[in-house]
Amino acid sequence: MVKQEQIRQSKEIQRRTGKTFHLATRVLPERVRHETYVLYAFFRVADEVVDAVDTAPPAEQRRRLEELRRQALGEEDADDPVLTAFAELRETHDIPASDVDVFIDAMLSDIDTDRYETYEELEAYMDGSAAAVGRMMTQIMETPQAEQALPHATALGEAFQLSNFLRDVREDVVERGRIYLPQETLRKHGVTEDQILNFEFDENFQAAMREELQRAEALYREGVEGIQYLPEDCQFAVLLAAVLYADHHHEIRTRDCDVLSTTPSLSTSRKLYLLAKTRLYWALERDPVAVFRRVSVVPYPDESETTRDSGHSGPSPGRTTGSGASRWTGGRVSGWLRSFTRSE
Template sequence: MVADEQIAQSKAIQRQTGKTFHFATRLLPERVREATYVLYAFFRLADEVVDDVNGETPEEQRAQLEAFRRQALGEEPADDPVLAAFAELRDRYDIPDSDVHSFIDAMLADIEKSRYATYEELERYMDGSAAAVGRMMTAVMETEEAEKALPHATALGEAFQMSNFLRDVREDIVERDRIYLPQTTLAEHGVSEAQLQRFETDDSFRAAMEAELHRTESLYKNGVAGIKYLPQDCQFAVLLAAVLYADHHRLIRRRNYDVLSATPSLSTTRKVALFVKTRWHWQWNKDPEAVFRKVSTVSYREPSNRGAERPDHMPVR
């Protein structure tokens, strides 16, 4: 059984490093909330191996992640309370080994890979770094209609991560020398890497950002469409998380797509306001898609200039 100290440690990690996700997590039922703290802490622990390098060589990073893999899968004793708790939850909720492998493989990719030629290539990375996370969450919720829910959970996990990528363009360049915007999207709109390194926002960069925002909003629509397949007591928390993450798009557009001079972030006041608004509509209508339409800033209208704003590749989930 996962110990109270392990849950407390995991909760502290989420509260400190994932404020938006933590805000929504607190609304999950206790049976799912505590497991979610552990999942998030495990994800963050692995992520920090490649994001917060303290003199480790790539070989040392890979060795540490491979040790995490073995411990998470229960192949050897865990030397960290979070890893021990995750291994227990993986067994309890029958989380597929394949999702653990996909996640660790994505973290390994971050050690050496910092650019993505196409969205399809980025999507393969996100299958481990984001979609696998959504699938694990579906498992700990003990979703009866998992077969129907999983494709939508995959899309929603990708949507959350894409919103983070679009919000964090400057931070990823400055702190990690990574560019997650697909190179094909940048080239299509005439944006060079040198321009990004100069943190120069112009109409070309705005067009590239809008193309990826539109693609990501299609993922939100797909993801939210599957919330109805989740257990009733989990639906509102997941819906609110979608509303909160998608609201970063409002911030980006309000800044006229300038995410190169600063990283936009949601204020606590805004999160509370969205919670109140979403809760009010949820009281009257338990349809996640209908509430998302009313509350979120995601537009359900096609852009007027479809050739400029709609990307050629729209993932089918």
């Protein structure tokens, strides 16, 4: 059984390094929330090995990652409380060893790979670095309809990762010398590697970003379709995570896709606004796709621009909500939000 001290350490790692994911984790039921802290902390421990380029040579990074693999799979005693907790978690929830392997393999590839020729190559990387995370989350949620949920969990994990890559183009170059945008997309729009390395924004780079934003948004639409297959007490948290991560696209488009000059970020007030808004619509209609369409910035092909705004404020056409019911629900959500922001 995972100990309280292990949970506390894992929670602190998540709070410090994954603020957006931490917010969504806090609305998970306790039976899943503590395990999610451990899961995220394990990912960060491995990620920090890869990012330690200035303090550890590649051979040492590979050695440590292989050590993490063995400890995570319970093949040797762990030397870190987070790894001990993860190994117990994996066994308790029957997380496939293949997902641990593909995740560690992705971290190993980060040591040597800093460019991706095609989207298919990037997708193969994301299967380990992100999609495997979604599949592990499905396991710890104890999802009865796992077979239906897993393809969508894979898509949603890739969507989160791709949004991060699109947001962090400048940061990845500055801190790691990496370019995650597919080289074929850049060439298609006449963008050179030197242009990115020198942070030279123009309409060609803007066009490349727009293409990849659309690709990510298709993944969000596919991923959110599968939230219905998750346990009911976990659906809102996953929906909220999708709304929050997708909202980076709003920040990117607000800057005309110029992520070379600065790295966009969501303010705390924006996150809390989206939390309250998602909670309000969830109280009115517990349909993940319907709520995502109303709250998120992800466009749907059958939607007219006249029915949308930048934050999807207000119900979509064809749905009416009585003012009395709205005020009653809004009051409940407001009280819940005040309670939520005071708790930790």
